[in-house]
Amino acid sequence: MKSPRAKWYGLIVISLAVSLIIVDSTIVNVAIPSIVDDLGISSTQVQWVQESYTLVFAALLLMFGTIADRIGRRRLLVIGVTIFGASSVLAALAWTGDLLIGFRVLQGVGGAMILPSTLSIINATFRGRDRAIAFAVWGSTIGGMAAVGPVLGGWLTTYFSWRWAFGINVPFGIVIIIGLYLWALESREKGTQRIDLVGAALSVIASGALVFGLIEGRTYGWWLADTVPDIGSWTWPFDLSPIPVVFLIALLGLIGFIAWGVHRERAGKSTMLAFGLFSIASFRNGNIAAMIVSLGEYGIILSLPLWLQNVLGYDALQTGYVILALAIGSFVASGFAGSFGNRISPVWIVRMGILAEIVGIVIVGLVISSDTRWWLIAIGLFVYGFGIGLATAQLTGVVLKDVPVEQSGQGSGTQSTSRQIGSALGIAVLGTILFSSVGTSLEARLAENPVPESVKSQIVDAVVDSAGNAIPGLEKRDATIYAAARDAFSDGTRFSAFAAAGFLAFGLLATLRLDSRRPESAEPSASSELAASAAPPAP
Template structure:
């Protein structure tokens, strides 16, 4: 049975492919910006809807859970039904979900809307990569991936800025409402400027791998659940927040056990179906491609270091330096600026260097910038001190993230772009969840222990202070401002600021260490030789 890709091209889609790139990049921006805006909007949502702490947690986490669990399934299905079609469906679902979130009058409705957003987002991300892989070639592909990667880094920084402005000047509901006009532009751009591509088969039509799909959803869903809930529910011993426990053991180890069992069964099922010539969710033969296998490992490690840090910095800006949500967003703009600038530099670098070398340059910039942040930040720092490091960090993200994607997919046959893109997206999402879990644990543990150690003598002399000390950790530092405003408790705020700064610094060092491992892992990637650019590709 032979396989090929059927590109449904038109003169318009070829002539205006760069406009198509804009539409695809806006799709990435939609899902990345939305997740960061929601993080900023949580306090306003709590005030308006009076939702419980459990509901707050699920507003943020149900999106990530469904998003990560469904990436592989939708990526494979996109190969069959059409990548542009799948992305269009995902955008429509995301817009409907955004409307539901914007009009939500209770925590339950908001959680349902966020779940639906996760479903739509899981259709969008892998298909954006597959469409770029199918519609761009040669050096143009590297440039397209650079724009895609810079959009991820830039939107992760711009999201808090946009969210802060909307919350201060309009309503938290606009954090979701802003998705509507953006989504309409994406739909128009996809229909007008992006060519469809799909896998076509000669011979019998293969049945969908429903068992593989179910196992991948259970496996990756349980894995990400364990990573994001470990700090709240307990990594082993059940905490008070845990919904249940088994002989005092947290549900998190159970989730990891389910993940291991399901993913092991997934690999065995996919291997058996592949040998029998049946359809699979993930063609394991892709991992025989050195650039794909080693690139995915590197992508997971790099995502650990890159996106875990985004958790602590906005909290540090707001709770230690006293910035508003909008001001914290402004402080992160240098990161976005560096990321977007890097996308412009890729075209020139691509003429002289291979993509894997550009990845390594980006990682070196990231490591240097994060180490500088870890060394320099203090409780009395300003954005002027952090801006240069964040700018360099953004340039590193723009170079490394985009070109790593190019490396991973360079040797993947176009007819399997959906599978390859979804696998790469799943690796990144898993790495991001792992980074948030590990760096978040380091950050919040240092905040808690550091605050308690600094105030141990004061609490021993006056036990009535203990609830105020506990409030720092319970609010993720949000109570620092109120404590600082009262002269009688200002010393608690000072101790908490110092502890949060130490936590941010530790998280930065851990992120830098992860990126060093990612850099070493990239040495295993053999450069792929792209085909030369033809006159037709130059347009």
């Protein structure tokens, strides 16, 4: 029997595990320029270094959330941390861009094991007021680590090497595995039903195709082919972009997944997703809100590091320090959420958080210019981070509050997938807004100067294709063009921020369908206690 404090020590370890994947998903943004210089990778490879992780991560979340319920949540978490640590070593040692992309794919596999396992362990271990505090800590970790990642990556990249941005995962992984065996309880769903492999394959096809289409639409064209993809000697033979075909595959995969799952559920067999969960209003409506909110949340983290380094001229470490304001805001919010989580309806805390996010992003958008002072950006990021700290944890709690413990892996996997699909959509849409706005603005600004058309096209393509990395090099070439490029990238970053605020506003509206009544008791309901009987006793 573990001590009463063991579950809180375990929560620290679980939060550290979440930190691994959150830091890794943000750390690459500030390390990309060094990776380009060292490995000589192309702009297409740059894109895949950043996005291959997200693609695999989102595609596998649902499957591993279900597997965690079957084989043991702590066991899968240990396996995930091991894979993540091993692939981090390989990524740190990569000597070509293609190898780095491949190892990022392996990291995505490990990350997809970690995230739903941490959620389901919390859902199975904590009750009542303790659960509200645990979710607050978990959510604040996500918000805080999204900012700590650039700081850590900036420091390692500036003073050591981008390779240490991956290598740092190894010692943390060892500490996490030891801590899990010391303090985290094992739990699993009772029964010996086999895993639905067909459903797993269909879920991977559907989610993977959808995320791929959302991410690559800007590259290949949403309808007509802008860039012709090729694999070896084979080249895409149609004028139609492959993206509509990919979306069709995603749709057919989704239809097949639902039809197959309903068929197995009616036959009394195990399914990848308990479709009955969607009859729970809090789960159904909460997932919709989570997807929309995630769409707006991740766009600013994509664009700000690029703007800070390429327009304001900050190095990787200085960029991390500015974005640290987001982490500070998130950790401040954790105390608020933990203190008031059982006095105020969680839904109202979610709404307050989303509103703070909107205000923070609008502040950032209003102050962005080619000569903005860093502290103005930091103010907006602090408010934005405060909102993330409130909304993320409480929204997770709202989604899972009525989900039976024995299905917590399926529930957490579903809501995590919803968020990842939302973030992938945000990367696609807000990335398109960012770079399209930069191109349009730069063309207009260059048209005001006597720049030849051929030269203008080269400059616009260089700035957009390099995600702004070409801007610093323009200073020695022509001061006027350099100023135009900086102003244009500021315009694009500003438009992207306002678009993110708009999507968050839709997310706020989506929360209106959630039950906003204040909890009547901090104790679990009878139905929750019945569901919890399948879990091991609390420490």
